[in-house]
Amino acid sequence: MSNEFSGKTALISGGAGGIGFALAEEFGQLGMKIVIADIDKQQLAEAEQKLQDANIQVLACPLDVTSYQQWQDTVTAAENKFGDIHMLINNAGVGGIPGSVDTTKIETWRWVLDVNVMGVVNGTQATAPSMKRHGQGGWIINVASMAGMNGVAYSGAYAASKAAVVSMSESWAAELKKHNIAVSALCPAFVKTRIHESLRNLQPEYQAVKDQGGPKIASEKRVNSAEALVESGIPPSLLAKRVVEALRSGQRYIFTHPNFRSPIAYRSAKIDTAFADAENSPLVGHLKDDEIVML
Numbered sequence: 001m002s003n004e005f006s007g008k009t010a011l012i013s014g015g016a017g018g019i020g021f022a023l024a025e026e027f028g029q030l031g032m033k034i035v036i037a038d039i040d041k042q043q044l045a046e047a048e049q050k051l052q053d054a055n056i057q058v059l060a061c062p063l064d065v066t067s068y069q070q071w072q073d074t075v076t077a078a079e080n081k082f083g084d085i086h087m088l089i090n091n092a093g094v095g096g097i098p099g100s101v102d103t104t105k106i107e108t109w110r111w112v113l114d115v116n117v118m119g120v121v122n123g124t125q126a127t128a129p130s131m132k133r134h135g136q137g138g139w140i141i142n143v144a145s146m147a148g149m150n151g152v153a154y155s156g157a158y159a160a161s162k163a164a165v166v167s168m169s170e171s172w173a174a175e176l177k178k179h180n181i182a183v184s185a186l187c188p189a190f191v192k193t194r195i196h197e198s199l200r201n202l203q204p205e206y207q208a209v210k211d212q213g214g215p216k217i218a219s220e221k222r223v224n225s226a227e228a229l230v231e232s233g234i235p236p237s238l239l240a241k242r243v244v245e246a247l248r249s250g251q252r253y254i255f256t257h258p259n260f261r262s263p264i265a266y267r268s269a270k271i272d273t274a275f276a277d278a279e280n281s282p283l284v285g286h287l288k289d290d291e292i293v294m295l
C-alpha cells in the first residue's frame with residue numbers, strides 16, 4: 001500500500017481513547033507509524049495492544065499534555081523509535097464542567113485552559129522545530145470543536161479554550177505554510193466518546209476542581225442532556241475517515257457536522273452587520289477604505 005501518509009509517523013496526544021484512538025487506527029491502517037501519548041496509562045497499554053494486534057507499528061508514551069518537559073520527552077522517544085515526525089495531532093482535551101459564569105470555579109477554568117490550550121501550545125512547540133528541520137513537510141491537526149466557532153452558554157471555559165485552538169491553528173497555518181506544514185482545526189460537534197467523563201483524568205494539582213463539596217455544575221438536567229448529546233454523537237471511526245478525506249483536499253477547517261452550518265452562518269451574519277454599524281458610525285466610519293497592513 002502506498003499513499004501520501006504511508007511510511008510516515010504520526011504523534012497523537014490523547015491517543016489512548018475516543019477520537020485520538022480512532023485517528024490512530026485510521027492513520028495506522030493507511031500505513032503510518034503511530035505514536036499514541038496519553039495520561040491514562042492503563043488505557044494506553046490497552047490501546048497499544050489493539051494497534052499491535054492490527055499490525056500497526058506503534059509506540060505508546062505516557063504524557064500529560066500540560067507538561068512541556070513530558071512533551072519533549074515524547075518527541076525524543078518518537079524520533080528514537082521511528083525517525084522524523086510528519087504529523088502531529090493535538091487531540092487530548094477535557095470537557096470541563098457545565099456551569100454559569102458566576103459559579104464556574106477559577107480552578108475549573110485553569111484545568112480546562114491548561115489542558116485544552118496549553119496542551120496544544122506545548123505539543124506544537126515541542127514538535128514543530130523537528131518538523132521544520134527535516135524539511136519534508138507534514139500536517140498539524142488541532143482538535144478544536146464546533147464550540148470554538150461560537151460561544152456556548154454554560155460552557156464558557158470549554159468554548160473559550162476551543163476558540164483559542166481555532167485561532168492558534170489559523171496563526172500557525174500562516175506561519176508554517178512555507179515549511180509545507182498544513183495546519184488544520186478539526187471542529188466536530190458531538191462524537192460518541194468519554195468526553196463527558198473527563199474528570200476521570202483530573203491531575204492531582206487541579207484537585208480543587210472537585211473539592212469543597214464537589215464541582216459546581218449548572219444543573220443535573222444540563223449535565224444529563226450534555227451526556228445524551230455525546231451518546232447520540234457520530235462514531236469516532238467515521239470522524240477519522242472524514243479527517244483523511246479533508247486532509248487530502250487541504251481543508252483548513254475540518255467540519256464533521258454540516259447540520260451546524262446555519263448557527264455558524266448566523267454568527268457570521270451578525271459580525272458582518274457589526275461591520276456595517278461601524279461603517280455607519282460618525283466616529284469611525286471614515287476609516288472604511290483605509291489600507292489594511294498585515295504582518
Ligand SMILES: NC(=O)c1ccc[n+]([C@@H]2O[C@H](COP(=O)([O-])OP(=O)(O)OC[C@H]3O[C@@H](n4cnc5c(N)ncnc54)[C@H](O)[C@@H]3O)[C@@H](O)[C@H]2O)c1
Pocket residue numbers: 013014015016017018019020037038039040043063064065066091092093094095115143144145146187188189190191192193194195196197198201230233
Ligand atoms: N466527543 C465530542 O463530542 C467532541 C466534540 C468536539 C471536540 N472534541 C474534542 O476531541 C478531543 C478528544 O476528546 P474525546 O471526545 O475523544 O474524549 P475522550 O475523553 O474519550 O478522550 C480524550 C483522551 O485524552 C486523554 N487525556 C485527557 N487529559 C489528558 C492530558 N492532560 N494529557 C494527555 N492525555 C489526556 C484521555 O485519557 C483520553 O484518552 C478533545 O480535545 C475534545 O475536546 C470532542
